[in-house]
Amino acid sequence: MTPTEKLRSILTEQYISEDGDEYKVELKEGLTNQQIDELAKRLPTGQIPTEIRELLKFARGFEFFGLEEVTFDGVGQFGFEELFPNSVQLAGDGFGNFWILDVDKNGSWGSVFYVCHHPAVIVKHSDNLTQFIEHVNDFGKNTNKSNLDIIHEKVVMDIWRKGNGFIGLENARKSNDTTLKDFALSLPDNFLIADLRHKQIQNGFAWGKFGPNIGKAKRHETELIWGIEKPIKKGFLSKLFGR
Template identity: 55%
Template sequence: MTAIEQLKAILDNQYESEDGERYKVELKPGLTESEIQNLKEILPNKSLPIEIEDLLRFTRGFDFFGFEEVTFDGIGFFGFEEFFPDSCQLASDGLGNFWIVDIDKTGNWGNVFYVCHDPPVVVKHSQHLSELISHIDEFGRIGSRSNLDIIHKKTVMEIWSNSEGVIKKEIALTSDKELQDFAESLPYNFQIADLRNAPNGKGFAYGKVKIESVIRHDTELLWAFEKKKGFFSRLFSK
């Protein structure tokens, strides 16, 4: 199901807020052809997927309880280019947490990531924009039992507490060729986050790495970085 098909499928759904108020998806106006063209000018390859163009003609986003707003035209709003050189900010909760879609060098829209500020972690949230819309619908229907709420409240803490998605360079050098080639170009003390085949809910703690050291693979969901030194490491290195 395309993003516009998924969105149209939930337009008649009724939801209930935490205050007991009933609400529905409230669509924003669509973009004009000139506005769409202006977006293309700032995107890689100066192109938008046809599916996204159709969506933007239909609506630029919508209002939904729990979000400041959901938008499909937030190109370049997010920043954080060390990890996501090109992205579209899709939503924010107003508390410093964001949902963004990763855009590759050809302009294709890929996975949706949840970027949490406390704890500072990145989570693969949805496989694509259409799935994020279905996850928002699920959040409206079942609240705390939804994928969105579980990631927001539980998954981020699990990722912060362990290093499951991060491997050392020497381990990467014994893996598949793509990962080997990436690892060979890195300094000896770097680690790698590999989310290429990771399911939703996997991620890494960006708050534990030196942001200025981050290297993103040109085409894959691979990030390399130097880990921040802990307190005692800094103490005994003096």
């Protein structure tokens, strides 16, 4: 099912807000071909996939209770380029946390991630945009039992407290997975790796576990693999003499 087909399929759904009020998806006006072409210029290949063009012409997003809004044209709005060089900001929760879609260097629109700053965790939220729209629908119907709410309220804390989601650099350098091994060999010794290539949704990593500065973070050119710096702890004399 394409994103447009999925969005059309939920237009007749009725939802109940926390206050007991009924609401429905309210579409935002679609874009013109010229507007879509201008948007494409901000993407790696200067192109937008056919099914995404179809979606943007149908609606550039929609209003939905519990989310600030869902938008499909937020190309380059998110920032965080060290971790997501090209992305589409889809929605925010009103508290500085966002759902973003990763666009690879070939222009493919891929997985959706929930990027949280408190705790500083990234979670794979949906495999693609179609599934994300379904997850929004699921949130409207099932609220605290939905994938969206479980990630928002529980998974981020579990990753922060228990898992971290990292692979040790030495283990990665010895891996039979040549993609992982080559990436690990390209990193300095004080880095850890997060690999979400083959992970199911609700998996992620604590991007800020070692501090908020991600200026040296590395992203694999084509894969969902990241290198995060773990600062070397300085001894007393090093601190004293500024070394």
